[in-house]
Amino acid sequence: MNNNFVEAYRNATYKLDGHGTYQVKILKDALNTIDSDTKIDFYGTGPMINDFEDKMADLLGKEKAVFFPSGTMAQQIALRMWCDKKKIYRVAYHPLCHLEIYEEDGLKELHHIETVLLGEEDRLFTIHDLKEMNNAISTLLIELPQRGIGGQLPTWQELKEITDYCKVKGIRTHLDGARLWETMPYYEKELKEICQLFDSVYVSFYKGIGGVAGAILAGPESFMEESKIWKRRHGGDLISLYPYIVSAEYYLDKRLDKMSIYYEQARELAQYFNKLNKAYTEPEVPVSNMFHVYFHDHKNKVEETLSNVMEKYSLGITPYLIEVEGGCKFELNIGDNYSEIPKERLNNCFSDLNKEL
C-alpha cells in the first residue's frame, strides 16, 4: 500500500464517496435528538427497541421485525430457521455472497448448513442457473443490489420469475437487503413491494444509511419470534442495543428520501469515469448508488496518478485499489459527500486524470 496515496485520500477536503468520516460525531449527532432521561431498551423489550421494530416491519411490509446487532448474525439465523423448517440443510446464493466470503464460514461452522454457489462470480445468477441446479435447497438467498459486481440488479421481471419459481418449488426466499434502499429508484418500487417477493428480509443501517451499526430481520410473526431465541444463542440479545437503534432511526429518516439523488449522482459520476481513456465502470450505467471502477493499468501506476490528482484538487477518489487481471479496481458508493464537491473542481480533476492516466 502506498501511504501517500492513502493520506492523499484522507486529507482531501472533498470526497467522491460516502457520507463523511467515521467518527464519534455520527453517534453524538443522533443521541442529541434524544432526551437524556429517555428509558432505554432492556434485552429486546421496551419502546426504544420495539417501536423501531414496528416502524421497520411497516416500512418493509412484513408482519414483524427484530433488531439485531449485525447482518452476519441476522442472516445466519434466518437461513438456519428456514433449514430447520424444511429439514434441508442446504441453501443457494451468489458466489460473492457476504456469508460466503466475509463471515469466516459461520453458517457452516455454527449451523452446519451446506451452500450451493449459483451462477458465476462475475455476473448475476439467472432463472436458468436456478432451474439447472441439481441440489435440493431449503432457501435461496438473493442480494439486492449484488455488491461484489458493482451493485448490479436483475430486472424486476427476472426477479419476479425467480421468486415465483421458488414459491412453486417450495423453496424459501431470503433477501439480503443490506443496501436494499438503494434499489428503489431503479425498480421504481416501494420497499414493501420489493420485500413482498421474499419470505424474509434483512436490511443494514450503516451501509447506505450511514448509521453506527445494526440490522433488522423481518418476516412472518412466528418466524421472527423464534429468531429472538437464536439471537440470544448467538450472544446478540444485549441488555441494550439503543446506541445502534437511535443512530439507525436518525440516519434512516435523514437519508431514505435521498436514495434517488444518490442514484442519479452515481449515474453521473460513472460517466466521468467511462470517459477516461483507461477506465470503465461496472455496471456501465449504475442501477443503484454504487458501482466498481476498473483501470487498465498497473496498480502502482494508478496509485501514483490518483495521489497526485487527489492532492492537487483536495478531492478524495478512493483510499485503496485492488489488483485484478489487466489492471486494478475499487468500489464507489455515493452518499452525502458527492453533493459537496464544486462542479468545476470535479471537471478539472477528471480532465487532469484523463491526461495523466
Place this chain on the structure above:
Amino acid sequence: MNNNFVEAYRNATYKLDGHGTYQVKILKDALNTIDSDTKIDFYGTGPMINDFEDKMADLLGKEKAVFFPSGTMAQQIALRMWCDKKKIYRVAYHPLCHLEIYEEDGLKELHHIETVLLGEEDRLFTIHDLKEMNNAISTLLIELPQRGIGGQLPTWQELKEITDYCKVKGIRTHLDGARLWETMPYYEKELKEICQLFDSVYVSFYKGIGGVAGAILAGPESFMEESKIWKRRHGGDLISLYPYIVSAEYYLDKRLDKMSIYYEQARELAQYFNKLNKAYTEPEVPVSNMFHVYFHDHKNKVEETLSNVMEKYSLGITPYLIEVEGGCKFELNIGDNYSEIPKERLNNCFSDLNKEL
C-alpha cells in the same frame, strides 16, 4: 405482579441497589468525555478498540484481550476453542451457570458441547465434587462470585486447590468474571492475581461497572487471535463497537476503586435485613457487593408491606420478588445509589419493616 409495588420502587427518590436508572444519560455522559472528531474502531481495529483491549489485558494480567459485544458470545467461544484443542466436547460448571440458564442453550445448539453440572443449585461446588466427577471434560468454568446463590465465593485456598487440580489433570479453567471486580475486597487480591489461576477470563462492563453493554475475553495470545475468527462467525465483529467501549472504559475508571466501598456497604445492609424478624440474607455475611434477601412470608404479603414502606420513605428496596419454598426472595447489588440514602431514613425504614413484616 403487583403494579403498586413496582411503581413504588420506580418512583422512589432513593434506591438500595444499583447505580441509577437505565437511561440514555449513561451513554451521553461517557461520550461527553470524547471529542466528536475522534476516529472510531473499524471491525476490531484502530486505537479506539485496541488501546482498551491492551489496557484490559494489562489489568487482568493476560497476554491479550478482545472486546466482545456480550459475555454470552465471549464465553461460548472460549469454551468452544478449549474443546477444539482437547478434542473433548464437554465442559463442567455450576448448575446455575449463566450458560445453563440464560442463554437458550447456545453452547449446545451452536457448538454441540455437552455440559456437566457440578455440585448442587444451592451451594458452591467443591474440590470434592470435582474429584468425584466421572466425566472427561476439556474445561471447568468457575463463576466468581456465584450470582445464583447470592454472590458466594470459595475461599482463596479452595479456589487454588480447584485450579491446581485442573492443571494437574490437564483440564482448562475459564473464569466467568462478569462481576469479578466485586471479589477483590474479599480476596484482598489484585485482579491479575485472581486471573492468574485461570487459562481464560471473561469480564462484563454493565453489571458491577454500570456501562452500556460489552465484555472482554482475555487469555493467551494465539487463543485470543483465534477468538476473533469466532467473533466474526457469531456476528459479533461489528463495524463499530465504540458506544460500548467508550462507556466501558468511562465507568470502569469511575467505579473500579469503589468496589471495597460497595463491599462494606453490602455487609452493612445485610445486617439490616438479618435483624428483621422474618428475613435473612444469603450469604449471611456478603463476600461481594451482592446478596440475596429471603422472606419467610407469602409473596403477596411481602409485596404489600414493601410497597407501603417504599412509598412512605421514598426508598426503593426491590422492584420484584420471586416465590420460593416457604416465602420469597430478591437479589440486591450495591452500587452508587446506596451512599445517597440519608442514614436516618434508612434506619426508620427498617424499623417500620420490622413492625410490619
